[in-house]
Amino acid sequence: xxxxxxxxxxxxxxxxxxxxxxxxxxxxxxxxxxxxxxxxxxxxxxxxxxxxxxxxxxxxxxxxxxxxxxxxxxxxxxxxxxxxxxxxxxxxxxxxxxxxxxxxxxxxxxxxxxxxxxxxxxxxxxxxxxxxxxxxxxxxxxxxxxxxxxxxxxxxxxxxxxxxxxxxxxxxxxxxxxxxxxxxxxxxxxxxxxxxxxxxxxxxxxxxxxxxxxxxxxxxxxxxxxxxxxxxxxxxxxxxxxxxxxxxxxxxxxxxxxxxxxxxxxxxxxxxxxxxxxxxxxxxxxxxxxxxx
Amino acid sequence: xxxxxxxxxxxxxxxxxxxxxxxxxxxxxxxxxxxxxxxxxxxxxxxxxxxxxxxxxxxxxxxxxxxxxxxxxxxxxxxxxxxxxxxxxxxxxxxxxxxxxxxxxxxxxxxxxxxxxxxxxxxxxxxxxxxxxxxxxxxxxxxxxxxxxxxxxxxxxxxxxxxxxxxxxxxxxxxxxxxxxxxxxxxxxxxxxxxxxxxxxxxxxxxxxxxxxxxxxxxxxxxxxxxxxxxxxxxxxxxxxxxxxxxxxxxxxxxxxxxxxxxxxxxxxxxxxxxxxxxxxxxxxxxxxxxxx
Numbered sequence: 001x002x003x004x005x006x007x008x009x010x011x012x013x014x015x016x017x018x019x020x021x022x023x024x025x026x027x028x029x030x031x032x033x034x035x036x037x038x039x040x041x042x043x044x045x046x047x048x049x050x051x052x053x054x055x056x057x058x059x060x061x062x063x064x065x066x067x068x069x070x071x072x073x074x075x076x077x078x079x080x081x082x083x084x085x086x087x088x089x090x091x092x093x094x095x096x097x098x099x100x101x102x103x104x105x106x107x108x109x110x111x112x113x114x115x116x117x118x119x120x121x122x123x124x125x126x127x128x129x130x131x132x133x134x135x136x137x138x139x140x141x142x143x144x145x146x147x148x149x150x151x152x153x154x155x156x157x158x159x160x161x162x163x164x165x166x167x168x169x170x171x172x173x174x175x176x177x178x179x180x181x182x183x184x185x186x187x188x189x190x191x192x193x194x195x196x197x198x199x200x201x202x203x204x205x206x207x208x209x210x211x212x213x214x215x216x217x218x219x220x221x222x223x224x225x226x227x228x229x230x231x232x233x234x235x236x237x238x239x240x241x242x243x244x245x246x247x248x249x250x251x252x253x254x255x256x257x258x259x260x261x262x263x264x265x266x267x268x269x270x271x272x273x274x275x276x277x278x279x280x281x282x283x284x285x286x287x288x289x290x291x292x293x
Numbered sequence: 294x295x296x297x298x299x300x301x302x303x304x305x306x307x308x309x310x311x312x313x314x315x316x317x318x319x320x321x322x323x324x325x326x327x328x329x330x331x332x333x334x335x336x337x338x339x340x341x342x343x344x345x346x347x348x349x350x351x352x353x354x355x356x357x358x359x360x361x362x363x364x365x366x367x368x369x370x371x372x373x374x375x376x377x378x379x380x381x382x383x384x385x386x387x388x389x390x391x392x393x394x395x396x397x398x399x400x401x402x403x404x405x406x407x408x409x410x411x412x413x414x415x416x417x418x419x420x421x422x423x424x425x426x427x428x429x430x431x432x433x434x435x436x437x438x439x440x441x442x443x444x445x446x447x448x449x450x451x452x453x454x455x456x457x458x459x460x461x462x463x464x465x466x467x468x469x470x471x472x473x474x475x476x477x478x479x480x481x482x483x484x485x486x487x488x489x490x491x492x493x494x495x496x497x498x499x500x501x502x503x504x505x506x507x508x509x510x511x512x513x514x515x516x517x518x519x520x521x522x523x524x525x526x527x528x529x530x531x532x533x534x535x536x537x538x539x540x541x542x543x544x545x546x547x548x549x550x551x552x553x554x555x556x557x558x559x560x561x562x563x564x565x566x567x568x569x570x571x572x573x574x575x576x577x578x579x580x581x582x583x584x585x586x
Contacts, residue, residue, distance in 0.1 A: 099488075122502040134502040157501035161490055169488045170495050173481045177504040180477025180550065187548045188470035191537070194544040195392075195462045197454055202463050208450035209415040209427040210525075211470040213506035232503075244484070251487040254581035255480045257473065257550060288547035 001025055004150065005058030007051050007074050007081065008095070009036040012121070013064035015128035016094065016154045020062070021045050023153035028057040032065075032074075051075075055084030060150055061091050067239060068097040075105060087113030092147050094135075094154075096120040096236075098243050099165035099172065100250065106139065106164030115143040116164055119151055120171035124232055132156045136174070138166030172244035175237060179261035179281075181215040186282035189223045190289050199224045215279075223282035226292055231277030238265040238274070294318060297443065298351030300344050300367050300374065301388070302329040305414070306357035308421035309387065309447045313355070314338050316446035321350040325358075344368075348377030353443055354384050360532060361390040368398060380406030385440050387428075387447075389413040389529075391536050392458035392465065393543065399432065399457030408436040409457055412444055413464035417525055425449045429467070431459030465537035468530060472554035472574075474508040479575035482516045483582050492517045508572075516575035519585055524570030531558040531567070 001024060006017040009031035017040055021027045027045040029037050030053065037047045048054035051074045055061050061081050065071055071093055075081050081091060091109055093102065093116070106116040117139035127133040133155035137144055144160045151158050161170050188206070192199040203220040206212070222228050241262045248255045264284045273280045286293030294317060299310040302324040310333050314320045320338040322330050323346065330340040341347035344367045348354050354374050358364055364386055368374050374384060384402055386395065386409070399409040410432035420426040426448030430437055437453045444451050454463050481499070485492040496513040499505070515521050534555045541548045557577045566573045579586025 122504075124503075134498065136498060157498065159494060159498040161494060161498075166490060169490060170485070170498060173484050173488075173490075173495055174499050174502065174504050176484060177477045177481035177499055177509065180473030180475075180480070181504070181506055182473075183550045184470045184473025187473070187546075187551055188466045191466050191469060191541055191544070191546045191548065192463075194546040195466075195540060196544075197459060197462060197466075201452060201454060202466055205427065205429060205450065205452040205454075205463060206467050206470055209467065210417075210507045210511075211415075211467050211474070213474055213508075214503045215506075216470065218503075247488060248484055251484070251489075252583055253480075253484045253487040254578065255484065256553060256578075256581075257476045258480055260549060260553070285547060285549075288549075290545055 002059040002150065003057060005054035005061035007054060007061060008064040009040065010064065011125050012128045014040065015125065016064060017045065018043055019131045020150065020153050025153065028054045030054040050079035051081045052079040052084030055081045055089070058085065059089055061085055061089065062094060062150065063091060064094040066095065068101045071095050071097050071105065076108065082109065082112055082114065085114055090115040090117065090143060090146055092117045092119050092150060094119050094121055096171050096240050096243070097168060099168040099247055102168045103163070103165040115140065115146065117143050117147040118164055118167040119147065120167055121155060122171065122174055136161065136167040136170035138162055138168065139164050169247060172240065172247050175240040176244045176255060176258045178215065179241065180257045181213045182219065182279060182281045183257065183261055185213070185215050185220050186223050186285040189220055189282065190285045190291060193224070193291065194289060219279040222277060222279045226283070226286060228276035228280040231279065233274065234265055234268050234276055234278045234280050235274030237278040238262060238269060241265065295352040295443065296350060298347035298354035298374070300347060300354060301357040302333065303357065304418050305421045307333065308418065309357060310338065311336055312424045313443065313446050318446065321347045323347040343372035344374045345372040345377030348374045348382070351378065352382055354378055354382065355387060355443065356384060357387040359388065361394045364388050364390050364398065369401065375402065375405055375407065378407055383408040383410065383436060383439055385410045385412050385443060387412050387414055389464050389533050389536070390461060392461040392540055395461045396456070396458040408433065408439065410436050410440040411457055411460040412440065413460055414448060415464065415467055429454065429460040429463035431455055431461065432457050462540060465533065465540050468533040469537045469548060469551045471508065472534065473550045474506045475512065475572060475574045476550065476554060478506070478508050478513050479516050479578040482513055482575065483578045483584060486517070486584065487582055512572040515570060515572045519576070519579060521569035521573040524572065526567065527558055527569055527571045527573050528562050528567030530571040531555060531562060534558065
């Protein structure tokens with residue numbers, strides 16, 4: 001069994017690393033902010049003081065940090081993974097970052113004899129905890145096959161889309177596709193409230209037909225109550241959507257609804273709602289319509 | 294068992310009337326264009342030469358025509374249902390029309406001692422054929438209870454939302470909620486194509502997570518192929534969306550995505566795509582992005 005280094009113990013990463021340990025992998029973890037490895041150490045994992053230190057104890061390093069510059073720092077910065085991981089090692093990046101930068105990271109690692117798979121995830125903190133994440137993978141086929149059992153310990157639906165960066169592109173597309181559902185469900189719930197209907201009854205009835213969606217099933221209640229517990233942070237979705245819009249710009253694709261959603265989410269973050277679930281998009285539709293929002 | 298008059302034998306109405314006949318109801322049908330009742334007569338239904346004639350043979354008249362003026366004409370025009378139906382009769386309007394006009398029709402019928410239920414449907418020609426329609430009902434509670442067994446012979450999920458017009462309001466909300474899914478799935482599929490990914494593989498993977506929707510499951514393939522067999526006509530969705538936007542205006546609700554979709558659908562109708570399935574919204578995103586559309 002490969003020895004695993006795990007870099008980044010946020011809400012997602014800590015749960016994913018725990019599932020690797022439970023699946024029987026040796027895990028050596030590192031986190032930028034100390035004191036996050038307690039639960040993992042209790043499961044028998046080791047703790048390193050640098051990303052390079054975690055990599056030195058490992059064959060495969062899983063990275064799960066916030067954004068493109070963070071991945072670059074933990075891979076190629078001083079005491080980064082690239083200085084600790086031996087030739088023949090593999091990096092699996094589960095962060096959600098830019099597809100173009102990802103391809104560049106893969107090239108730099110290849111020059112050091114290190115394989116690379118991008119494997120951003122979807123499914124939130126519940127999916128991370130229950131190892132039911134959806135994983136979008138990119139990379140060379142042999143690197144992906146090597147990564148597959150590691151990914152299978154953290155997620156359920158695992159798809160390989162093509163070369164390095166492909167997984168990130170699909171994650172960006174995922175974030176584009178959800179936006180319309182959030183906005184339209186918000187519009188529908190606000191219209192139901194304003195028209196004097198029972199919005200929860202409306203949501204239930206609509207879910208029996210062509211309007212059915214994960215968002216209508218799982219997030220319309222928050223929009224009706226105007227309360228937005230996490231879930232998935234609006235500020236993080238805005239970061240991901242910016243990646244999607246940049247990808248769209250680079251390949252020449254027009255995304256009117258995703259562009260509108262990004263503007264509205266920027267407004268929500270500006271109003272202090274960035275740490276709420278992204279169903280807080282309903283705040284905007286509610287406010288525009290004279291409801292508390 | 295109540296005797297049923299059925300007014301309007303379009304694709305939806307003809308299938309719904311056949312299901313009433315199969316459920317054992319006596320049915321007398323009328324259609325504006327003659328020659329549409331053949332299949333129904335073969336099932337043992339009668340045919341009338343006017344809406345009033347169908348009503349005279351019936352206790353309950355089901356109406357399934359195209360738009361608000363059509364409903365007004367078959368109910369209150371010369372030889373309309375109101376002149377043929379006895380006091381104590383019931384009209385069930387399965388057309389998709391304006392909620393406000395619907396409330397007015399209910400009042401006029403009540404003055405003639407005739408009950409009224411608005412019961413617009415969702416689920417398309419397959420749902421009409423298989424009696425699996427979702428039905429959104431409005432009307433007085435006793436009128437709805439009387440209509441329920443008739444509706445149950447045509448549909449599966451039947452919900453009563455409130456007074457006359459409520460069913461139409463919920464149908465309008467349904468058409469608002471689907472639009473964002475169509476547009477965002479189109480954006481996602483176009484982005485996948487432009488980014489060099491396999492869009493069908495992307496759609497499958499996304500359906501495992503929060504981007505899951507009826508539209509992604511059932512309509513992304515048409516958007517990828519750029520072929521839009523029916524389904525549900527773009528021109529009809531535009532008519533329904535106009536009802537939704539008028540409802541929104543009347544109650545003071547802002548619908549930015551539904552408003553955008555209506556503009557794009559008007560453009561599609563203008564380009565001659567009104568008789569295609571409404572997944573042809575993808576044509577617009579494709580065209581804007583330099584793909585055939």
